[in-house]
Amino acid sequence: MGDLAIGVARLLCIRIKGxxxxxxxxxxxxxxxxxxxxxxxQWIVNDNTxxxxxxxxxxLDFIVPTVGLLLYAARNSAAAALRLAGESRA
Numbered sequence: 224m225g226d227l228a229i230g231v232a233r234l235l236c237i238r239i240k241g242x243x244x245x246x247x248x249x250x251x252x253x254x255x256x257x258x259x260x261x262x263x264x265q266w267i268v269n270d271n272t273x274x275x276x277x278x279x280x281x282x283l284d285f286i287v288p289t290v291g292l293l294l295y296a297a298r299n300s301a302a303a304a305l306r307l308a309g310e311s312r313a
Contacts, residue, residue, distance in 0.1 A: 229250060245295060
């Protein structure tokens with residue numbers, strides 16, 4: 224059900240603009256980073272080196288939320304620069 228809730232929230236981002244994107248990114252990033260922590264914990268404590276633990280899932284648990292947050296930051300930075308450029312012309 225948590226995945227369904229995250230999916231619905233992501234779809235709502237299409238309709239709701241503004242800081243709602245950040246809320247959905249954080250709701251998505253927290254479980255991803257938590258999963259990454261658990262993968263590393265299993266790797267260190269239980270020597271679990273299975274591909275499903277330290278392979279692609281581990282990397283994606285870091286990459287997906289980080290890329291999303293960086294894109295959000297870049298979008299806000301570009302929007303702020305455009306606002307400043309528009310104000311300086313006025």
